[in-house]
Amino acid sequence: MSDLTTTGGASSQAETAEQADRAGRAERAEQGLEFFATCPKGFEHLLADELSAQGVPRVRALRGQVGFGGGLEDAYRACLWSRMASRVTLVLARVDATSSDALYEGMSHIPWQDHVPAGATIAVEAHGTNAALRNTQFTAVRAKDAIVDVILARRGTRPMVDVRHADVSVAVRVSRERATVGIDLSGAPLFRRGYEAARSGRAPIAPLRPDYAAALLAAGGWYRSVRHGSPVLASVYDGAGSLLVEAAAQALDRAPGLLRTHWGFEGWGGHDHVLWEKVLGEAHERAEAAAGARVVLLAHDTRPGAETAARHALRAAGMDVEPTFVDAGEMATRLGRACASGEPLVAMDLSWLDEGAVAAEAAAMSECVAAAAGVAGKAATVVALAKDAALDSALGREADGTIDVLVGQDDAAIRTFDAAGLPREHASVGVTEPGGRQVSVPVLVDASDQFVRRLQKVWRLRRKWAEREDVSCYRIYDADLPDYSVSIDLFQGSELMPARGGRGRWLQVYEYAAPRSVDATLARRRLLDVLAIAPHVIGVAPENVFVRVRTHGKGGSQYAAESRDQRGQAGGQGRGRRDGGRPGRRPGDGRVLLPRGAHLVDEGGLTFEVNFDTRLDCGIFLDHRETRSLVREMMKKTVGSKRFLNLFAYTGTATCYAADGGAKHTTTVDMSRPSLEWARRNMERNGFVSKMRPPEHEYVQADVLAWVQEQRHSKNRWDLIFCDVPTFSNSSRMRGSWDVQRDHAELVIGISRLLTRNGSAIFSCNLRGFKPDVEKLQRAGVSLEDITAETIPEDFQRNAKIHHCYIVRRTA
Incomplete structure (x- = not known):
């Protein structure tokens, strides 16, 4: 019993x-609990509107977050349905944070045994600081101690800490003298929808984060289009599909959290599983009911791999929607028709444009203007995420509204335009493409039609000259119009490496830094027009246009650009690092590997590697085309040991010419190890590989100035020397600084002492006002013969001072 x-x-x-x-x-579930949803800067009011539309009570926008009240069901809905919140936190208490002891004491009054089930692991994440709590890690540890001690006192056991996969995550936010303590209900950030994992880590385009895509759509009023039925979205640069996925999800009434497999509240002691299943079930029912909803997704993105990335994202998100990819002109036509029956939204993600990506920006602005032309003057909205106001200039109207946000560490803004106020006509110029097709190119400056006429004229003349002379890489335009102060060089791919559909073609555009008297905004608009026009005139894909600005860089020459790549590498002072026998990396068939981003071009019967992505200069100086040919011819006439020395060698193009002229031994000296490796690849690609010991072709990493002085005290002498010096350098890897006007005489004298009895040297520099110290050189028994005029190629005749060139000989 x-x-x-x-x-x-x-x-x-x-x-x-x-x-x-x-x-x-x-x-x-029913009582008035307090919550807050964090979000990126600038999203606060958009998020508040979203939560209010979901029926969440007591919503108020704060700084970096939105507070709201209600019961657990409201919090569950916010977790499942919010597209712009980063996390949702249940507020447990606000405690004194005037000291670490006060924080510990306040947290000790919270009944943690009710929130942390037996056997559950915990983690604490702290945010914010004050005068007493200056280190968030220390704050988190002190808060954790309070939680553990409370549970130990109640249960006699200590909960384990797991910072990576905790069952219960506690958030502590310090602000002034108080700390808000809560339970993180989200777990992983809510912008991790669940479909991102399916994206390839090697995707060519960085995706726009889903919450940013959702904010862009919210600012553009996409919810209104969805509510009225048959919504139309035209996406120009779609963030690798993020804009399309978020737009389709709203149109198909799919909660953004449906694909998530874990939530922060699942291990929390207050979790109501039955209530959550109810909220989740309702979301599935809504998705099933809207599965047949109609949505039109138009997309235009010129970046390689963009269409594939977008379609893959839609499939990974489970969206049975097919976007239609069209060119900008076709998008404008379809948008014009869509305006007759509704109000389409044109959304543009321009956040991927970096400050230095001027060529990409010019192409993007042109595409955006062309696409937006379909809604200009009509009932529609254009919204864009951009890091500057360039789009305002391109569209011919200031944005009607802006929301300041951060993209990574960069300032940006969501810019909205009422399409009814956009001008129907934009300034444009007519361009004849190489195939004879006439196109209209939008421009920012009316006078750019003068640039079109000039570029078309010089391109026609230069192309005929190049074909006649069998030159494949040459200068087309060189500041012919003072207002359009740029140079444009064309590079055509090597015949050894035909590209799909023909040889590759690239444009290298150098902008000469405008004087302070020129309005910087006007100068940039002119540059953008140049970059929009030149690809059409010359027939080069916009993505194959590269821009550099010619300024006096710290460190001088290529070394300033390379210094970032040389951290931790020896500077090569004094005698230098010799490397003659080690071949470049080769695949099994003996070919020389081509680095990522590099291309091959032909010149003078030789093949050279160029790279437009990594530095100011691409690897070959076109103005020295005739100089390199002279090196080859002089080498052919050299008798005796036929030894060649290349100083400040850069990528070793002159060494290749000397070897082709019969040099039996070459020495290539430069302070930059990447340049020397590049020079070796150029030599080996042209068949000049060392096969003996000691090697016939050696590469020395050294400070050239110090190395020359040391070689004067050795027995090493050369029959022909080529020295193309930088104008200025103060690289930390040099002994002191270098100024060509100030220091050239000592260097030339040193070079002359390295010549054989009948040897000669070619000395070159690109200081426009350079004047050799003839008297000092004569006193030292050195003669100079000015050969500048005969070394300036036809395509550089407009800029006869592009370089100075001299033959150096010993007279005593």
Whole structure:
């Protein structure tokens, strides 16, 4: 009997506990709890509107977050349905944070045993600082101590800490003298929708984060289009599909959290599983009911791999929607028709444009203007995420509204335009493409039609000259119009490496830094027009246009650009690092590997590697085309040991010409190890590989100035020396600084002492006002013969001072 009584009593107690637990959960679900949803800067009011539209009560926008009240069901809905929130946190208490002890004391009054189930792991994340709590890691540890001590006192066991996969995550936010303590209900950030994992880590385009895509759509009023039925979205640069996925999800009434497999509240002691299943079930029912909804997704993105990335994102997100990819002109036509029956939204992600990506920006602005032409003057909205106001200039109107945000560490803004106020006509110029097709190119400066006429004229003349002379890489335009102060060089791919559909073609555009008297905004608009026009005139894909600005860089020459790549590498002072026998990396068939981003071009019967992505200069100086040919011819006439020395060698193009002229031994000296490796690849690609010991072709990493002085005291002498010096350098890897006007005489004298009895050297520099110290050189027994005029190629005749060139000989 006693056994039955005991059993019945235990059962009754268990039922009572379960009923109490159920009652407590129901009370928490219905009572007025407090929550806050964090979000990126600038999203606060957009997020507040979103939560209000979901029926969440007591919503108020704060700084970096939105507060709201209600029960657990409201919090669950916010977690599942919010597209712009980063996390949702249940507020447990606000405690004193005037010291670490006060924080510990305040947190010790929270009944943590109710929130952390037996056996559950915990983690604490702290944000914010004040005068007493200056280190968030220390704050988190002190808060964790309070939680552990409370649970230890109540249960006699300590909960384990797991910072990576905790069952219960506690958030502590310090602000002034108070700290807000809460339970993170989200787990992983809510912008991790669940489909991102399916994206390839090697995707060519960085995706726009889903919450930013959602904010862009919200600012553009996409929800209104969805509510009115048959919505039309035209996406120009779609963030690798993020804009399309978010737009389709809203149109198909799919909660953004449906693909998530884990939530922060699942291990929390106050979690109501039944209530969550109800909220989740309703979301699935809504998605099923809207599965047949119609949405039109138009997309235009000229970046390689963009269409594939977008379609893959839609499939990974489970969206049975097919976007239509069209060119900008076709998009404008379709948008014009869509305006007759509704108000389409044109959304543009321009956040991928970096400050230095001027060529990409010019092409993007042109595409955006062409696409937006379809809604200009009509009932529609254009919205863009951009890091500057360039789009305002391109569209011919200031944005009607802006929301300041951050993209990474960069300032940006969501810019909205009422399409009814956009001008129907934009300034444009007519361009004849190489195939004879006439196109209209939008421009920012009306006078750019003069640039079109000039470029078309010089391109026609230069192309005929190049074909006649069998030159494939040459200068087309060189500041022919003072207002359009740029140079444009064309590079055509090597015949050894035909590209798909023909040889590759690239444009290298150098902008000469405008004087302070020229309005910087006007100068940039002119540059953008140049970059929009030149690809059409010359027939080069916009993505194959590269821009550099010619300024006096710290460190001088190529070394300033390379210094970032040389951290931790020896500077090569004094005697230098010799490397003659080690071949470049080769695949199994013996070919020389081509680095990522590099291309091959031909010149003078030789093949050279160029790279437009990594530095100011691409690897070959076109103005020295004739100089390199002179090196080859002089080498052919050299008798005796036929030894060649290349100083400040850069990528070793002159060394290749010397070897082609019969040099039996070459020495290539430069302070930059990447340049020397590049020079080796150029030599090996042209068949000049060392096969003996000591090697016929050696590469020395050294400070050239110090190295020359050391070689004067050795027995090493050369029959022909080529020295193309930088104008200025103060590289930390040099002994002191270098100024060509100030220091050239000592260097030339040193070079002359390295010549054989009948040897000669070619000395070159690109300081426009350079004047050699002839008297000092004569006193040292050195003669100079000015050969500048005969070394300036036809395509550089407009800029006859592009370089100075001299033959150096010893007279004593």
